[in-house]
Amino acid sequence: MMQQPAAGAVPPQMAPPPPMAQQQYQYQQPPPPPQSQQPYMAMNLMHPQSQPPPVWPLHQVPAGVPPQQQQPGQPASADEVRTLWIGDLQYYMDENYLLSCFSQTGEVASVKVIRNKQTGQMEGYGFIEFVSRAAAERVLQTYNGTPLPSGExxxxxxxxxxxxxxxxxxxxEFTIFVGDLAADVTDYMLQETFRACFPSVKGAKVVIDRLTGRSKGYGFVKFGDEAEQNRAMTEMNGVLCSTRPMRIGAASTKKTVPAQQFAKEQCVEMLIIFGPGADFS
DNA sequence: TATGAGCGG
Incomplete structure (x- = not known):
């Protein structure tokens, strides 16, 4: 059951990586694109009503890029899994924005951003359905961890x-806490600062104040390798990121501890469900 | 300033 997608196996036919991948760091804080001049609005996707529909049907996907050929042997079937979850979205990243991010693949079937039922405010995550599982897999492998067009x-x-x-x-994954971050440090800068020395870095997150949109001055870096995590704790402490030396600490609480801890939690859950006298033989 | 983490219909 633990079938992981082959890491790093990027199919050669994949469309060029996301728009900002070339621009390594963006040191100035890129302001959220104002609604009026967003490039992704230039897609004839404006809905006649004020509220955009929650899902863009396939036939409305911009015609700029012709859909890629279906992979031979991998036809889209009704039950095939082809939807990706996307998180860490900023408040202004709506369906149009997401669609523009992935439109160059030509393989997006629908996009949905989740909103709070009461307030209508976006919850910061969404779903992207592709025309095939293979398409979703390619996007997962090539886009994950790369900067969004906004660069932040x-x-x-x-x-x-x-x-x-x-x-x-x-x-x-093995996570560390990074404090004392300069205000202009982005997820990507943080990630690349560590990745330069630690290839197992899986991602980095600068914590943003949802109200002000500004960095709270700390963040987290995830490693795939525990030894690298430990090494980074000492070797990267005091190292400059942007304009300030970072202060590294252990990330507190759960979720840092994988496999073993997970198994343990499962056991506890079984105990709760079946009681201490249960016979699992 | 100092410890995220959000999986719908």
Whole structure:
């Protein structure tokens, strides 16, 4: 059941990586694109009503890029899992924005950003359905961890769990806390600062104040390798990121501890469900 | 300033 997508295996036919991948760091804080001049609005996708529909149907996907050929042997079937979950979205990243991010693949079937039912405010995550599982897989492999067009954060993608059951990436990760960050440090800068020395870096997150949109001055870096995590704790402490030396600490609480801890939690859950006298033989 | 983490219909 633990079938992970092959890491790093990027199919050669994949469209060029996301728009900002070439621009390594953007040191100035890029303001959210104002509604009026967003490039992604130039897609004839404006809905006649004031509220955009929650899902853009396939036939409305911009015609700029012709859809890629279906992979031979991988036809889209009704039950095939082809939806990705996307997180870490900023408040202004709506369906149009997401669509523009992935439109160059020509393989987006629908896009949905989740909103609060009461307030209508976006919750910061959404779903992207592709025309095939292969297309979703390619996007997951090539986009995940790369900067969004805005440059301020990185794509956080995973298989959508509702329809996919086991597909979510549950590989272990080891997280550190990074404090004392300069105000202009982005997810991507933080990630690349560490990745230069530690290839197992899986991602980085600068914590943003949801109200002000500004950095709270601290963040987290995830490693795939525990030894690198430990090494980074000492070797990167005091190292400059942007204009200030970072202060590194252990990330507190759960979720840092993978496999073993997970198994333990499962056991506890079994105990709660079946009681201490249960016979599992 | 100092410890995120959000999976719908």
């Amino acid at each position: 954060s990185t794509y956080r993608l995973n298989w959508a769990s509702f329809s996919s059951g086991e597909k979510r990436d549950e590989t272990p």
